Every structure is written in structure tokens, then in C-alpha cells.
Amino acid sequence: MAEYKRPTTKAEFDKNFKQKKPLMNDTEAYYEASRCLFCYDAPCVQACPTSIDIPLFIKQIHTDNITGASKTIFDANWLGNACGVVCPTGVLCEGACVYNHQDVPPIQIGRLQNYATNTSIDSKKELFKAGQSNGKKIAVIGAGPAGIACACEARTLGYDVDIFEAKEKPSGLTVYGIAPYKITNEEVLKEVAYLQDQLGFHIKYNNAITSKNELAALETKYDAIFIGVGLGATRHLGLDGEDKKGVVGAVEFIEELRMKHHEVKVPAKVVVIGGGNTAMDAASEAARMGARKTVLAYRNSKENMGAYGFEYDLAISAGVDSLFNVTPIAIVGNGTVEGVKFAKTELIEGKLQTNMNNTFVVRCDLVIKATGQAKQGHLYSLIDGLDIDNKTRIIINNEFQTSNPQYFAGGDAINGGAEVVNAAYDGKMAAQGIHNWLNK
Amino acid sequence: MIDLSINFGGIKAPNPFWLASAPPTNSGYQIMKAFEAGWGGAVWKTLGVPVVNVSSRYGSVNYRNTRMMGFNNIELITDRPLADNLREIEEVKKYFPDHAVIASLMVESRAEWEQIIKDVENAGADGIELNFGCPHGMCERGMGSAVGQEPDVLKTIVGWVKEAANIPVITKLSPNISHITDPGLAAVEGGTDSISLINTIKSIVGIDLDSYAPYPIVDGKGTNGGYCGPAVKPIAMHMLKDLAQHPEISKVPLSGIGGIETWRDVVEFILLGATSVQVCTAVMHYGFGIVREMEAGLRQFMEDKGYNTIYDFAGKALPNVTEWKHLNLKHKVVAEINADKCVGCDLCYIACDDGAHQAIALSDDPTNRIPSIIEENCVGCNLCSLVCPVEDCITMVKKDDGTQSITWNERTLNDDIPVSFDDDRAGGKGHFVPEPSDALKKKR
Structure with a gap:
């Protein structure tokens, strides 16, 4: 049964793709925040791949310290705004909320998070500062969540960062691959612009790294390289007639x-x-x-x-x-x-x-x-001494460093395709891994 | 058959729910509306000398998602002409002859008192309430709480009023004193027919973080207000108890005021000896309609307990409110956690570990968030059961067999004063206290 009329205008499209987690208003946020129990060693924090101090930021929202709340969020997750709405919160933080055990609706953590960060983004609140330049440079391949997170963290540590992005917009899957009712393009792009304004990393668009020569140039120019590429095109199924139009x-x-x-x-x-x-x-x-x-x-x-x-x-x-x-x-x-x-x-x-x-x-x-995407095996094969596993995932150590010490990796490249929040975590940790390695 | 009617020191009313003298009783319109809604009496907003009010008058203390948990005001007595008020009193009494209309009064000289008493009696008021409590503005002019804080002055004025008045007199007390029994006794000695309490508490409810001025802000400045609302109920109940247990003061009826909003509040005040209750903040928050919940709840309580009038249970809690020295030192309760109900918030654990007696342990298994009570360390303080967000999840279970009883009073009378800390429940015995340096090791 068709429930929806074919959209012919942007307005009709937006109606059919109504946001599943719309932005909270101040009143809704105030009341929702008031419900948080401030659990000890809270299960929601444990369930968050980036371990955001959720009870803290909720209390900050409730006490009208929205700036503090977004700082708490961004300190743990550079893509805190997007994650607030695109994370599968029902199986992460909200799924862990203790209210579930009493059949009381869990706190709407994702929307509260999005509310706090959105407030800072829309008011262009300055929350971050790039670290003092240490003269070292990092190249990031892919401006997806992992790459952006790595760039942000590296900038706070004083590195110059250039991101090489194959497409014409930043944030990868978040803007190109997530269902439109989960997040709008504007919402995604304004967060990246907000981070970029304050931290000053460079993104070179339409700049895919596809050859050994290009990699060699990066290896010469940059002290470390972070591989934050996503997955590739949809895999061929090998069906009879698969090449037909449609x-x-x-x-x-x-x-x-x-x-x-x-x-x-x-x-x-x-x-x-x-x-x-x-x-x-x-x-x-x-x-x-x-x-x-x-x-x-x-x-x-x-x-x-x-x-x-x-x-x-x-x-x-x-x-x-x-x-x-x-x-x-x-x-x-x-x-x-x-x-x-x-x-x-x-x-x-x-x-x-x-x-x-x-x-x-x-x-x-x-x-x-929707039967899976190919991995970027070709790119990996161009990098000397890069170990991958039997599922074409890059193998890393605890510091997100690959078997080629100049290369670090995170996100889909190491997990084979997971959530935005996982990529955001990996990117941040990889930047710290790079920092540790370069300061050995 | 339940009969809610009362005779409060000579003032009759169909029920004990009265409106306190305050903005909700500023006009005949409001009081008629209130009587229609079910209120049994109203204390008219204080009549007296001419005043001028300021703009921006109320401030609030919000807690979590609750607005006006505490409330203060810097409004003065009525600023409407006395003649208008008197005419409206007369009109209200015409429509509601059986409801209690009490005139709150505040003037300065004896002559003024005598004149205004005559005025309100002529208007048909059923009683007078003396406003000796207002802690802002009027007290700066020597009235309100300035009187309530000077028992001798209070007694003198009550005496003047009693001499002049032909209708019953209620003396309303200020809580802004050390011992409520001092003005209470003065009022009784002055001849008052009854006492009402508490008036508002001197307060600053908040400071604006941009203008650095206290709320409510009047052109960049503020002043102390009178604090009321649910937050003051415990203070009011304590003072009510002090009067209700006093051998002399308790001879007059007491009207309870302070944070009353629900039937439960009403019943609690009555159990502590009040035989009428007065409400203001709850009406300012929700309107006159809240009386429906109060009356329905009170009736249900009385039906469940088999009471016909409020006098059947008024003061019933008083024998159980005693001094610390009369508490049974042998009584012991211990917390018990119902694992089926526990949601694993672990608030009880952290409250006990950081804020009490280190008597709750977390499981060694990180997937099991249900904490357990360390019984030998539990002093039965209740804290865990108070912070637990789940109904009836943590209960305090009686552990003594009820056969033994000794109070501090009894011990000291027998000269059995502890000389060491090695004593039952002296704190040290049997209670494991971690080493100070354990604080640095503890990580989940």
C-alpha cells in the first residue's frame, strides 16, 4: 500500500521525509533534561562508543549552560551534532537508559545532544582552539566522519591537516548515505563548517587518492597519513541480467x-x-x-x-x-x-x-x-606493507596505527562498515595515536 | 456521615479550606469565585493604611521541572480603597452568609485599630485576622513582622483589638523569630481567640546573573521578599507543632498556613493540630480549582479511616512528635533492595558511599548493576531509600525484635552516659570505615 504521494517539490519531499528526530525547542529540552536521574557510572555513557558524559551534558542543559553541554559533547565526539540524530540511540545510549527497566520511556538523549550542539553551531559559539603549531603535517584521506574527527583532534594538538576528499561535499556517509529523514544536508554541512571555522583544517574536494604516485607524494609531504575512506560501490551480485537498465x-x-x-x-x-x-x-x-x-x-x-x-x-x-x-x-x-x-x-x-x-x-x-558494498581493496594494495584481513579491513594496533607505521586508519576502513559514531571515535583516537607516535 | 464544617474559635465555615490573606483574596470577585469553587472561607487581603505598590512583585524558586516550588513576593497590603473593600465584603456575605469572611487588618495606632475594626464589623465580616507577619515593606514602617517579632508589642495590640472587637480575632504570626512560642504565648495572653501561622519567611529567591540584582527586580534593584510555597511547608509544620504542644497556646484553635497544596498537606497539618488551613501559593499557581482535589482527598481519607469530622483526628500526630532524647536507641532498621524492581541507576550506591555510611556495594560483575546492602555497615539512615527513583524498591526493614527499649533520656537519668565510642550505635562499633587512601583506589 502506497502511503506517500510522489513528491514534486522540495516542500513535498521534506514532508515525506519528515525528520524522525526533529530539533527540540527550549521548553521540550528543559522538561526532558529534568527527567535524567544522573545515574552513577551511567549505563548510557558505557553504551556510547565515544563515552560522552551524558548525565553531565543533560544536567548542563537543564541548568541553562548550553555552551557547557555542547563542550562536553564535542570534547568526546567531534560529530556530536550529527550523531545526536543519526546514531541508532535505541540500541546505544537510550537503549541502556535505566528507565527502560521500569517501562518508562528512556531519556531522549540523542535529541538533547542535538539540541545542545545545534544551539552552539547556530550561534557560532567559539568552543575550540587549534593547538599551537608544532610544524608537523597530517594528511587525511576521506572527509567522512572518521577523517573530520581525526582532523579536528589533530588540529587541537597543533598539526597542520589537509583532507583529500573524492567528492564535492564533506562528511561522507552522513551527507551521502544516510536516509534523508534522519538528517538533512544543511544540518550535516553546518556542523563541518562550524568545526572548520574554528579549527582551520583544509579540505581538498574532488581530490581522490587513487594512484601510487599520489600516495608517494603524500608520504613525502606529510609526517603521517590517516586513512578514513568509506566503502565503495555496491557489490555486483553476478545475477543473470544484472546489467539491465533499472x-x-x-x-x-x-x-x-x-x-x-x-x-x-x-x-x-x-x-x-x-x-x-x-x-x-x-x-x-x-x-x-x-x-x-x-x-x-x-x-x-x-x-x-x-x-x-x-x-x-x-x-x-x-x-x-x-x-x-x-x-x-x-x-x-x-x-x-x-x-x-x-x-x-x-x-x-x-x-x-x-x-x-x-x-x-x-x-x-x-x-x-542493498547487498553490501565493495571495500577499497585497490587503494590498500597501493600502500607498501599495509596488512588487511580476509574481509579487506585494514589491520591496526591499539593506537590505530597500521602495519605501515606512517599510516593510521579508522572508520569503515577498519570495521568494514559501522555507524558514524564509531568512525568519529576512531578518527579522534587515531589523531592521538599519531601524536603519540610522532612524539616518541 | 462526613461533616467537614468547622467552628474555628467562633468563626463558622462549611469546610476547613480557607484562602489566606494574599492576592487571591484581593477582591469580592475573586472570593465569590473561590466560594463557588468550593472554598469554605477567605481571609481578605490585608486592609489598612494606604500603600503604593511596585511593579515586578513575585519571584520563584524552580526545582527540576517544577515551577514555583518556592515563591516570594514584595507586594504590600491592599492598595484598593478601603471603602471598596468594605462594600465588597458586605456583598460577598450577602451571597454567602454561611461562608467565613475574615478581614485581615494592619494599622498602627490604637485609634486606627478601633476604627477599622468597627468598619469591618459593620461590613459583616465574620472575624478579624491580625497581620503581624508581613516581612517586607510594611515592617519598615513598624507594622507586620515588626510587631510579630516583639511579643510585648504584639500582646498590647491584641489587647486593644480584643477590647474593641465584637467578632472573633485570629492572630497571624511571623516565622521570622527564634521561638514561635514567644509570640504565640503573647497572643494568647493578649486574649486572641485563635492563631494562624505561618506568614512568609524573609528571603532572597535568586540573583539575576546579568544584572546582579535579586528577584523580583525593580529597576535594577530588589529587596527581601516573603517566602512561601511548597518549600516552606516543613518549617510551617514544625512551628505549628510547637504551638499545638504548648500547654497554654494549644488552648486556642490553630489555623495552619505554609505550602499547602494537596489533600495530603491538609491532613498532615490537621494531624499536627490545625483545625483550619489557609492556602495562597497553590491558588496563585493553579487557581481556585485545586480545592476539588483537596476536598475529595480529605473526604476519602476520612472515609477510609472512619472519621466523621476533622476534630476526630486533629492533633493525632502530636503525641508521636517528641524530642530526640525520647527516641528508642534499640530500634534498628536496615535497607533492603528489591532486585526485581531495581533499575540499576546506582544512585543508592553513590549516595551511601559519598554521602553516608559506605554500606552499599556494587557487584563485581560489571554487567550486573544491582547493588547490595552491607548489612553490618548499614545504620538505617534511609538515604538510599530516599534517593531511589523506583517506587518501593528500597525498603527499610525492622531488625530489632521490639522487646527492648532505652532512650537517651532514660540512660542519662540512670547516669549511664557513654564515656567511650565503643558503644552500641555510638558510631564506631561494628562499622567498617575504609582507609582514607582507599578513596584513591576506588574505580569501577
């Missing part, structure tokens, strides 16, 4: 949506393949773009989906239908997609088996593949 990757689909909004035309019938959070986002987005029928198809059972339950619920509430235990075996159509041929799967002796005797076709005009 077969797209989820990340590419979402990126187009984030950049072009209502100008993207989503056809009437859409099939989304996959069971992870990106699949949920893509399906939900297709439905919000006015697709009359959006079908989510996953090869395993509902229980085995990688997506968070709340992400699945969100897709369902947008009008998405789901099919479980089906695997695509071919894309059908004549040059252009007309449908996906699926085979049923079943769990036999603990292994998922495809039953080729039980196949059917789901008619559609667009196929979105």
Missing part, C-alpha cells in the same frame, strides 16, 4: 536522493534486495518517493535480518511489503528491468539452501540492490 545499488540510489531530492523519479514498482539497515533505508525511501509498491526481499528469515528491528518497523510503516526466504536468481526484462526472478530458500541442516524448483517472478520497474 538495476541500481542502494548506496548509489540513496546518494542520488540526498543530492537531488524530489528531482529523483522513482517508478511505480520497486524491489529492494537485502536485509540490512541500508536495505531498510532504501525501501523506506522508495516508498516515501511515491512508489506504489515497494517489496523488500531477503534471502533468510525475518529473525536473521541484519537490520535493527526499529529500522524494519520504520520501512513497514512507510508502506513497504516484505518477502523472506527468497533469493534473486535473475533479473528479467528486455533491456530494461521488468521483474526479479526469485527462488525460495530454506534452512536445511543449518545451511540456507536455494530451492530451484520453487521460483517466481516479482514484477517491478526498479531493482535496488
Whole structure:
């Protein structure tokens, strides 16, 4: 069932993609902050990958020290504003809130965090200062959350920082890959601009590092290099007919949506393949773009989906239908997609088996593949002595240093694809790792 | 059959819920509205000498998400013409002959007292309340709390009033003194028919962090105000108790004032000896409608306990309010945590460890946030149960068998005064106190 009308203007787009965590107003923040119990050794802090002192910043909000609150947040997480709204708080801080144990709604920590940092950003409050220059330079590859966090932390330690970004906007996944109802482009970009204004790192846009020569130049010019690249294009599934017109990757689909909004035309019938959070986002987005029928198809059972339950619920509430235990075996159509041929799967002796005797076709005009992204294995192979694991993740030590000592890494490059907050943590820690290494 | 009507020192009212002399009783309009809403009486905003008021008059103390937990004001007595007030008293009495309309008065000379008493009697007031409590503005002119703080002066004025008045007289006391019984006794000796208390407490509720002026700010400056609201209730109840336990003062009825907002407050004041209650701040916050909750709650309480009138339980808590020296030193309670209810906030742990007696331990298992009581260290102070955010999660369990009782008074009468700290509950015995340097090691 289609719940949404196709958006034809930015206003209609914004309505269909209404923010899930809208900015709190002063009154809401005051009352919400008053509910915090100020737990000892609070579980929310333990659940936060960046260990923000949450009870402290909530108390600061309540006592109208909003500047202090945002300082508490940014001190732990350079992307505190974006994380407030894009973090899966239900499984992190808010999931750990002790109120859950009494069936009392947990504190809306994410929105409070976003409220505090937004206040500082909008008022251009000066919170940070670059450290005194130590004459050393750091290159950061990728202006995503990991790269930005690394740059910010390194600037406070007195390093000159240049970020090399393949695309034309900063903050990577946060601006290109997150569902539009989680955060707006403006919200993302203003945080980076705020940090950049105060800390003064440089971002060189449309400047992908793709060759050995470019890397060699960085190695000569910079004392240390941080690899903060994200994941690559959607992986090829190797299906019969996969090259037909109307077969797209989820990340590419979402990126187009984030950049072009209502100008993207989503056809009437859409099939989304996959069971992870990106699949949920893509399906939900297709439905919000006015697709009359959006079908989510996953090869395993509902229980085995990688997506968070709340992400699945969100897709369902947008009008998405789901099919479980089906695997695509071919894309059908004549040059252009007309449908996906699926085979049923079943769990036999603990292994998922495809039953080729039980196949059917789901008619559609667009196929979105949310079946994982390729890693940046090619880039890694250009770096001398860089060890990666069998899942093409860079191996690092406790200081986020790779096996090539001049290189440090964090974010998707080391975890294979996780949350913005994980990348923000890694970037910050890697800058400290670089600092420790250069000052040995 | 529950009957809420009262006869308070000769003033009859359909129920004990009265409005205190304050902004809510500034006009006949407000008082008629209040009587319609269910209030049984009203003490008219103080009539007296002409005054001029300032703009910006009230200040507030907020706590967490609660507004006006404490409240102060620098407003003076009525600034409406006496003639208007007298005419409105008459009109209210016409519509509500059975409700109590009490005129609060504050003037200076004996002649002024005699004149104004005649005026309000002619208007049909059921009683007079002497405002000896106002701690701001009027006291600078020798009235209000300036009288309440001088028992001899107070007694003299009460005497003047009693001589002149044909209707009952309530003396309203100021809490801004060391012993409430001093003015209380003076009022009784002066011949007052009853006493009401407390008036507001001298206070500064806050300082503006930009202008460095106290609230409420009048053109960059402020002055002390009179503090009231829920925050003052404990002080009011203590003073009420002092009067209610006094052999002479307790012969007159007492009207309780100070932070009353709910039926529970009302019942508590009555249990401490009040036989009427007066409310101001709660009405200024929520309007006259709050009386519905008060009356419904009071009736329910009386029904549950089998009381017909408030006199059936007035003062029932007084025998249990005693001096420390009469408390049973053998009584022992220990905290108990209900693990099924515990949410793991660990506030009890940190409150006990930092703020009390180091009698709560955290689990060694970091995934288990349910703390446990170290029974030998628990002195039964209640702190953990007070900070616990979950209803009935931490309870104080009686550990003594109830057969033994000795009070400090009894011990000292028998010359059994402790000479060492090695004594039951002297603090040291059996209580493990960590080494000072353990403070530096403790990390979860």
C-alpha cells in the first residue's frame, strides 16, 4: 500500500521525509533534561562508543549552560551534532537508559545532544582552539566522519591537516548515505563548517587518492597519513541480467536522493534486495518517493535480518511489503528491468539452501540492490606493507596505527562498515595515536 | 456521615479550606469565585493604611521541572480603597452568609485599630485576622513582622483589638523569630481567640546573573521578599507543632498556613493540630480549582479511616512528635533492595558511599548493576531509600525484635552516659570505615 504521494517539490519531499528526530525547542529540552536521574557510572555513557558524559551534558542543559553541554559533547565526539540524530540511540545510549527497566520511556538523549550542539553551531559559539603549531603535517584521506574527527583532534594538538576528499561535499556517509529523514544536508554541512571555522583544517574536494604516485607524494609531504575512506560501490551480485537498465545499488540510489531530492523519479514498482539497515533505508525511501509498491526481499528469515528491528518497523510503516526466504536468481526484462526472478530458500541442516524448483517472478520497474558494498581493496594494495584481513579491513594496533607505521586508519576502513559514531571515535583516537607516535 | 464544617474559635465555615490573606483574596470577585469553587472561607487581603505598590512583585524558586516550588513576593497590603473593600465584603456575605469572611487588618495606632475594626464589623465580616507577619515593606514602617517579632508589642495590640472587637480575632504570626512560642504565648495572653501561622519567611529567591540584582527586580534593584510555597511547608509544620504542644497556646484553635497544596498537606497539618488551613501559593499557581482535589482527598481519607469530622483526628500526630532524647536507641532498621524492581541507576550506591555510611556495594560483575546492602555497615539512615527513583524498591526493614527499649533520656537519668565510642550505635562499633587512601583506589 502506497502511503506517500510522489513528491514534486522540495516542500513535498521534506514532508515525506519528515525528520524522525526533529530539533527540540527550549521548553521540550528543559522538561526532558529534568527527567535524567544522573545515574552513577551511567549505563548510557558505557553504551556510547565515544563515552560522552551524558548525565553531565543533560544536567548542563537543564541548568541553562548550553555552551557547557555542547563542550562536553564535542570534547568526546567531534560529530556530536550529527550523531545526536543519526546514531541508532535505541540500541546505544537510550537503549541502556535505566528507565527502560521500569517501562518508562528512556531519556531522549540523542535529541538533547542535538539540541545542545545545534544551539552552539547556530550561534557560532567559539568552543575550540587549534593547538599551537608544532610544524608537523597530517594528511587525511576521506572527509567522512572518521577523517573530520581525526582532523579536528589533530588540529587541537597543533598539526597542520589537509583532507583529500573524492567528492564535492564533506562528511561522507552522513551527507551521502544516510536516509534523508534522519538528517538533512544543511544540518550535516553546518556542523563541518562550524568545526572548520574554528579549527582551520583544509579540505581538498574532488581530490581522490587513487594512484601510487599520489600516495608517494603524500608520504613525502606529510609526517603521517590517516586513512578514513568509506566503502565503495555496491557489490555486483553476478545475477543473470544484472546489467539491465533499472538495476541500481542502494548506496548509489540513496546518494542520488540526498543530492537531488524530489528531482529523483522513482517508478511505480520497486524491489529492494537485502536485509540490512541500508536495505531498510532504501525501501523506506522508495516508498516515501511515491512508489506504489515497494517489496523488500531477503534471502533468510525475518529473525536473521541484519537490520535493527526499529529500522524494519520504520520501512513497514512507510508502506513497504516484505518477502523472506527468497533469493534473486535473475533479473528479467528486455533491456530494461521488468521483474526479479526469485527462488525460495530454506534452512536445511543449518545451511540456507536455494530451492530451484520453487521460483517466481516479482514484477517491478526498479531493482535496488542493498547487498553490501565493495571495500577499497585497490587503494590498500597501493600502500607498501599495509596488512588487511580476509574481509579487506585494514589491520591496526591499539593506537590505530597500521602495519605501515606512517599510516593510521579508522572508520569503515577498519570495521568494514559501522555507524558514524564509531568512525568519529576512531578518527579522534587515531589523531592521538599519531601524536603519540610522532612524539616518541 | 462526613461533616467537614468547622467552628474555628467562633468563626463558622462549611469546610476547613480557607484562602489566606494574599492576592487571591484581593477582591469580592475573586472570593465569590473561590466560594463557588468550593472554598469554605477567605481571609481578605490585608486592609489598612494606604500603600503604593511596585511593579515586578513575585519571584520563584524552580526545582527540576517544577515551577514555583518556592515563591516570594514584595507586594504590600491592599492598595484598593478601603471603602471598596468594605462594600465588597458586605456583598460577598450577602451571597454567602454561611461562608467565613475574615478581614485581615494592619494599622498602627490604637485609634486606627478601633476604627477599622468597627468598619469591618459593620461590613459583616465574620472575624478579624491580625497581620503581624508581613516581612517586607510594611515592617519598615513598624507594622507586620515588626510587631510579630516583639511579643510585648504584639500582646498590647491584641489587647486593644480584643477590647474593641465584637467578632472573633485570629492572630497571624511571623516565622521570622527564634521561638514561635514567644509570640504565640503573647497572643494568647493578649486574649486572641485563635492563631494562624505561618506568614512568609524573609528571603532572597535568586540573583539575576546579568544584572546582579535579586528577584523580583525593580529597576535594577530588589529587596527581601516573603517566602512561601511548597518549600516552606516543613518549617510551617514544625512551628505549628510547637504551638499545638504548648500547654497554654494549644488552648486556642490553630489555623495552619505554609505550602499547602494537596489533600495530603491538609491532613498532615490537621494531624499536627490545625483545625483550619489557609492556602495562597497553590491558588496563585493553579487557581481556585485545586480545592476539588483537596476536598475529595480529605473526604476519602476520612472515609477510609472512619472519621466523621476533622476534630476526630486533629492533633493525632502530636503525641508521636517528641524530642530526640525520647527516641528508642534499640530500634534498628536496615535497607533492603528489591532486585526485581531495581533499575540499576546506582544512585543508592553513590549516595551511601559519598554521602553516608559506605554500606552499599556494587557487584563485581560489571554487567550486573544491582547493588547490595552491607548489612553490618548499614545504620538505617534511609538515604538510599530516599534517593531511589523506583517506587518501593528500597525498603527499610525492622531488625530489632521490639522487646527492648532505652532512650537517651532514660540512660542519662540512670547516669549511664557513654564515656567511650565503643558503644552500641555510638558510631564506631561494628562499622567498617575504609582507609582514607582507599578513596584513591576506588574505580569501577
